[in-house]
Amino acid sequence: MLKKTIHLSHVITFVKRALKPSFREANLEHPDVKLLLREWKRLRRWNDRGNLVYQLVLPEQFRERALQGVHDNVGHLGFERALNLAHARFY
Numbered sequence: 001m002l003k004k005t006i007h008l009s010h011v012i013t014f015v016k017r018a019l020k021p022s023f024r025e026a027n028l029e030h031p032d033v034k035l036l037l038r039e040w041k042r043l044r045r046w047n048d049r050g051n052l053v054y055q056l057v058l059p060e061q062f063r064e065r066a067l068q069g070v071h072d073n074v075g076h077l078g079f080e081r082a083l084n085l086a087h088a089r090f091y
Contacts, residue, residue: 008057011036015043015054036091043091057091066090 007030014021020040026033036043036057044055058066070089071082 007033008036008059011043011057012054015045018045039091055091056089063090 010026011033014026014037020037026037043057046053067082067086070086071077071079074082074085077085
């Protein structure tokens with residue numbers, strides 16, 4: 001778990017810097033880093049009333065639980081609306 005988190009921390013650093021890393025800079029040996037950098041334009045950050053907010057990237061072991069939470073805890077919105085809500089909150 002810690003090893004995967006370390007790899008994701010590299011991607012977080014790149015997103016905070018707001019510059020896509022070069023291939024040399026990025027640790028492309030790890031599949032999570034490759035995937036996230038391939039989806040660079042979809043990783044988001046935005047300003048919410050003066051606060052910089054970053055989209056949460058969920059490690060794989062938490063994804064099913066997060067989807068269940070979005071569906072069950074928000075009032076059974078249906079599959080499409082729950083999926084759209086999850087996309088807005090997580091990557």
